[in-house]
Amino acid sequence: MTSFQPRSDFLRVIIERGYLHQCTDLEALDKRLTSGVVTAYNGFDATGDSLHIGHLVPIMMLRWLQKTGHRPIALMGGGTTKVGDPSGKDETRKMLSDADIAANIASIKRPFAKLVNFGADDGKGGPTDAFMVNNADWLDELKYIPFLRDVGKHFTINRMLTFDSVKLRLEREQPLTFLEFNYMILQAYDFVELARRHNCSLQMGGSDQWGNIVSGVDLGRRVANVDLFGLTCPLITTASGAKMGKTVAGAVWLNPDRFSPYQYYQFWRNTEDADVGRFLKLFTDLPLAEIAKLEALQGAEINEAKKVLALEATALCHGREAADDAAETARKTFEEGVTGDALPTVEIARGELEGGIAAFALFARAGLAASNGEARRLIKGGGARLNDTAVSDEAQKVTAADATDGVIKLSAGKKRHALVKLV
RNA sequence: GGAGGGGUGGCCGAGCGGUCAAAGGCAACAGACUGUAAAUCUGUCGACGUACGUCUACGAAGGUUCGAAUCCUUCCCCCUCCA
Numbered sequence: 001m002t003s004f005q006p007r008s009d010f011l012r013v014i015i016e017r018g019y020l021h022q023c024t025d026l027e028a029l030d031k032r033l034t035s036g037v038v039t040a041y042n043g044f045d046a047t048g049d050s051l052h053i054g055h056l057v058p059i060m061m062l063r064w065l066q067k068t069g070h071r072p073i074a075l076m077g078g079g080t081t082k083v084g085d086p087s088g089k090d091e092t093r094k095m096l097s098d099a100d101i102a103a104n105i106a107s108i109k110r111p112f113a114k115l116v117n118f119g120a121d122d123g124k125g126g127p128t129d130a131f132m133v134n135n136a137d138w139l140d141e142l143k144y145i146p147f148l149r150d151v152g153k154h155f156t157i158n159r160m161l162t163f164d165s166v167k168l169r170l171e172r173e174q175p176l177t178f179l180e181f182n183y184m185i186l187q188a189y190d191f192v193e194l195a196r197r198h199n200c201s202l203q204m205g206g207s208d209q210w211g212n213i214v215s216g217v218d219l220g221r222r223v224a225n226v227d228l229f230g231l232t233c234p235l236i237t238t239a240s241g242a243k244m245g246k247t248v249a250g251a252v253w254l255n256p257d258r259f260s261p262y263q264y265y266q267f268w269r270n271t272e273d274a275d276v277g278r279f280l281k282l283f284t285d286l287p288l289a290e291i292a293k294l295e296a297l298q299g300a301e302i303n304e305a306k307k308v309l310a311l312e313a314t315a316l317c318h319g320r321e322a323a324d325d326a327a328e329t330a331r332k333t334f335e336e337g338v339t340g341d342a343l344p345t346v347e348i349a350r351g352e353l354e355g356g357i358a359a360f361a362l363f364a365r366a367g368l369a370a371s372n373g374e375a376r377r378l379i380k381g382g383g384a385r386l387n388d389t390a391v392s393d394e395a396q397k398v399t400a401a402d403a404t405d406g407v408i409k410l411s412a413g414k415k416r417h418a419l420v421k422l423v
Numbered sequence: 424g425g426a427g428g429g430g431u432g433g434c435c436g437a438g439c440g441g442u443c444a445a446a447g448g449c450a451a452c453a454g455a456c457u458g459u460a461a462a463u464c465u466g467u468c469g470a471c472g473u474a475c476g477u478c479u480a481c482g483a484a485g486g487u488u489c490g491a492a493u494c495c496u497u498c499c500c501c502c503u504c505c506a
Binding site for chain 2: 414
């Protein structure tokens with residue numbers, strides 16, 4: 001695959017930027033891409049109300065697809081969500097109602113729409129307008145016996161057992177339910193359905209989806225006599241081998257109400273040195289030549305590259321204005337030691353501060369500690385600061401006199417800051 | 424349906440009547456060193472109270488006991504083997 005020289009813009013970009021892991025037929029896909037608009041899709045789970053940065057690579061692939069003149073579809077797994085994924089080992093995940101799923105999809109779409117240009121939902125917009133579809137639209141209607149007869153007959157257990165997802169589970173002697181076993185069939189069917197409805201001919205996804213994607217390609221040839229393509233991206237981990245996207249606050253969400261643009265900016269700003277170049281290629285639109293320059297920076301200078309990464313990645317997801325704002329706040333906070341206004345903020349009534357609030361309680365209120373006890377430990381450990389002065393006594397009273405212009409700055413460690421605003 | 428083995432803190436995993444808020448590891452947070460990096464070292468890591476302490480927690484509900492994560496009963500769930 002490395003020796004292959006694509007003629008299509010899409011594949012060239014995908015390969016150069018490190019999104020390509022495997023493809024069912026690179027040369028044929030390349031040909032298809034150079035002979036007209038190709039419709040491609042990526043599936044997303046609709047169990048939550050926000051996607052997180054783990055979904056960002058697939059979204060970026062859809063973005064590039066669109067930028068290079070093709071049409072992206074975001075497939076929301078509303079139908080499969082309703083079945084409930086049985087792999088969680090404790091309680092079976094709660095079943096979501098249609099209303100919940102619809103709300104989730106609407107919420108997910110907001111940041112998504114910043115990255116990919118959506119047209120009308122009915123797919124009747126411009127030729128490369130993206131649109132979202134919900135697989136509940138067809139999975140809900142399926143009738144078991146006809147489905148088995150028309151689709152099920154094309155799957156042999158023999159072959160299904162050879163897929164990694166299945167094989168690994170069996171080898172480890174972990175249970176695999178019949179339901180999970182059917183996921184690949186449903187996903188294969190989704191692909192064929194999209195091919196029929198929207199002339200979709202390419203499915204993309206994470207490398208763990210390879211088996212399911214290939215099944216869809218096969219099924220398309222058998223039941224619809226169409227040539228479909230599959231393409232996967234590698235699982236992105238940090239240079240130290242960790243899965244991406246875990247922080248104090250949990251996952252790095254794409255929705256700003258879950259994870260503010262400033263926090264998002266900070267997440268990227270704190271990227272490990274070794275990841276900067278790779279992430280610039282994957283998570284920004286910057287030209288490769290520019291990235292090469294940034295990547296070449298040595299020592300502390302690499303921080304400049306991280307700032308660019310953070311700014312550009314934030315701009316893609318939250319808009320240029322929010323990104324500039326976040327960058328400015330970060331600059332003030334970390335370089336000038338002044339207070340930036342995009343820091344996380346809590347409001348407290350002036351009257352409440354009259355008698356003073358114990359420092360530990362205030363840290364907990366501001367969200368810098370999960371409990372009073374944690375706040376106390378933070379202070380005891382010397383990690384807490386009030387207006388940039390270390391707090392030595394956990395019970396120290398904080399009053400309105402500590403505010404400058406009605407604002408008190410709290411810090412937990414060097415990187416986490418919050419503002420208390422008097423109202 | 425029969426026989427056996429399990430369910431412990433965010434995860435993995437020890438404990439098997441008191442000394443258990445529960446070893447050890449991972450993850451996480453803070454400190455030191457740095458560059459808002461990595462690695463390393465140190466500390467912290469259920470809630471509430473300044474603290475001796477109180478409460479909640481070892482699948483669920485009962486019980487035995489001065490005392491239970493540990494014993495008994497019932498129930499739920501998982502695994503292995505047999506039918």
